[in-house]
Amino acid sequence: MKNKILIIEDNFDVRENIHELLVLSGYDTVTAANGKLGVQAALKEIPDLILCDIMMPELDGYGVLRILSKNPLSASIPFIFLTAKTEMIDMRRGMTLGADDYITKPFDDVELLDTIEIRLNKKKSAPQVDTTSLLSFLTGEQVLDLLPESFRESESRFIHKKDLLYAEGQNSRNVFIIKSGRAIATKVDDYSKEVILRLYQYPAIVGLSSVLMGQRYQETVKAFEDLEVIAVNKDEFIQFILHDKSLAFHFLHNIAADLVKADEKLLLQAYSSVRVKLAAVLLDLYPSYESEGRAVIPITREDLASMAGTAKETIIRCLSEFKEEGLVNVDGSDIIIENIRSLIDLRY
Numbered sequence: 001m002k003n004k005i006l007i008i009e010d011n012f013d014v015r016e017n018i019h020e021l022l023v024l025s026g027y028d029t030v031t032a033a034n035g036k037l038g039v040q041a042a043l044k045e046i047p048d049l050i051l052c053d054i055m056m057p058e059l060d061g062y063g064v065l066r067i068l069s070k071n072p073l074s075a076s077i078p079f080i081f082l083t084a085k086t087e088m089i090d091m092r093r094g095m096t097l098g099a100d101d102y103i104t105k106p107f108d109d110v111e112l113l114d115t116i117e118i119r120l121n122k123k124k125s126a127p128q129v130d131t132t133s134l135l136s137f138l139t140g141e142q143v144l145d146l147l148p149e150s151f152r153e154s155e156s157r158f159i160h161k162k163d164l165l166y167a168e169g170q171n172s173r174n175v176f177i178i179k180s181g182r183a184i185a186t187k188v189d190d191y192s193k194e195v196i197l198r199l200y201q202y203p204a205i206v207g208l209s210s211v212l213m214g215q216r217y218q219e220t221v222k223a224f225e226d227l228e229v230i231a232v233n234k235d236e237f238i239q240f241i242l243h244d245k246s247l248a249f250h251f252l253h254n255i256a257a258d259l260v261k262a263d264e265k266l267l268l269q270a271y272s273s274v275r276v277k278l279a280a281v282l283l284d285l286y287p288s289y290e291s292e293g294r295a296v297i298p299i300t301r302e303d304l305a306s307m308a309g310t311a312k313e314t315i316i317r318c319l320s321e322f323k324e325e326g327l328v329n330v331d332g333s334d335i336i337i338e339n340i341r342s343l344i345d346l347r348y
Contacts, residue, residue: 003120004028006047008038008064009082010056014105018051021109027116035059039067042074049078049120051103067263069098070256078119082107140203143250144177148240151177151232159183159227165206168220174231176206181227182288184303185219196307198258199224201288209255211238225298274318277308279346282328286340297335304335 005027009015015031022029030045032038036058042050050068054061061081068074081102100119103112144152156179159165165176165183182201186194197219200206210218211234241247272280281304282297289295304319305312319335322328327343329336337343 002026002028003048004030004045005116006030006032006038006042006045006050008032008035008041008050008052008056008061010034010053014053014082018112021112022116025113035061035064038064042068042077043071046073047077048123049080049116051080051082051116053082055084065099067260070263071260072253072256076123078123080115080119143205143247144203146244146247147177151237151240152230154230154232156228156230159223159229161223161225161227163223165221165223165227165229166217168217170217171215172207172211172217173234175208175211175234175237176221176229176231178202178204178206179228179230182224183221183227183229184224185221186306187219194306195309196303197262199285199288205251207234208237208251209258212255224303274308274310274314275321275346277310278304278315278318278322279327279343281307282335282337283340283343286337286343290340293338293340295337295340296331297337298333299335300333 005022007015007018007022007029009018009031010033012033015033019029019031030041030047032041035052035056038050038052039059041047042064052061052064065079065081068077068079078100079098081099082105083102084105101115103115157176159181166172168187178200180202182199183206184199185197185206187197189195200221206221206229207217210216241251284307285297285299286295289297301312301316301319305315308315319328319330323330327339327346329338
């Protein structure tokens with residue numbers, strides 16, 4: 001089977017020259033004209049190696065590497081920067097981020113092919129760790145079942161809708177097991193605007209990434225609806241999961257996935273239209289409320305605007321457009337999704 005190489009380069013002539021050289025040398029190629037398209041192509045195609053320019057529109061090479069290195073699907077793909085000699089001073093940053101190699105432009109064809117071959121051979125010779133079984137073995141419910149009874153049977157704490165579970169900056173003493181209800185995580189941006197980061201629900205464990213990072217919570221979490229949680233001492237919880245490799249891997253994978261989603265959200269906020277932002281938010285919410293292929297999402301327009309990162313009035317107008325086009329139905333504050341495929345097509 002031919003090795004597949006992704007070429008991310010905004011200069012058409014350079015991109016086509018590399019493409020032709022690699023095809024003649026027996027490789028399959030995928031090309032992308034900017035960093036944003038490159039990230040999408042990498043996650044869709046899962047190439048064997050990535051060649052990436054640094055200075056590009058939409059998203060530069062550093063941003064591409066940062067996003068892909070945090071995604072379990074793409075983190076192990078060899079990554080080679082293509083850089084002009086004038087950018088050599090910045091290569092330390094690229095190598096620090098995890099780049100495997102770099103080639104200066106203009107480059108010699110033999111040098112490029114040799115570098116690619118070396119990196120592909122190194123990847124083949126590296127010991128392979130099969131983590132698939134670990135990833136697929138544990139569901140959220142199974143994780144809760146593996147926790148000690150002393151954790152699961154502790155006294156519940158009830159949080160009324162809109163009340164705080166904890167605030168950003170507070171000392172982090174506990175993680176919280178959600179028994180019922182939903183919670184939202186928020187942060188305040190540089191303009192003093194509250195932005196919703198994610199939605200938590202059963203069987204989530206809230207606060208783990210914060211307690212692993214330090215002594216204080218990194219986000220504010222409040223009840224999105226009436227919430228029932230169990231507080232577990234953070235030191236006892238961490239000590240327990242570190243003695244079980246499958247549990248440790250499960251939580252590390254979830255934290256990595258959250259980081260990937262955060263980066264994708266930054267891309268969405270920076271470059272996408274309001275329609276795409278709204279579709280993305282509804283797609284994120286859909287699994288939490290789906291039943292038999294239909295979802296009724298009870299959410300205020302303020303919260304919807306906060307999740308989309310735009311103004312309430314803009315969201316209301318866009319939601320009206322979605323209703324007129326048959327993408328959603330609206331009943332009071334409820335948003336009803338009957339056909340998720342139309343939103344997926346709009347988002348992607």
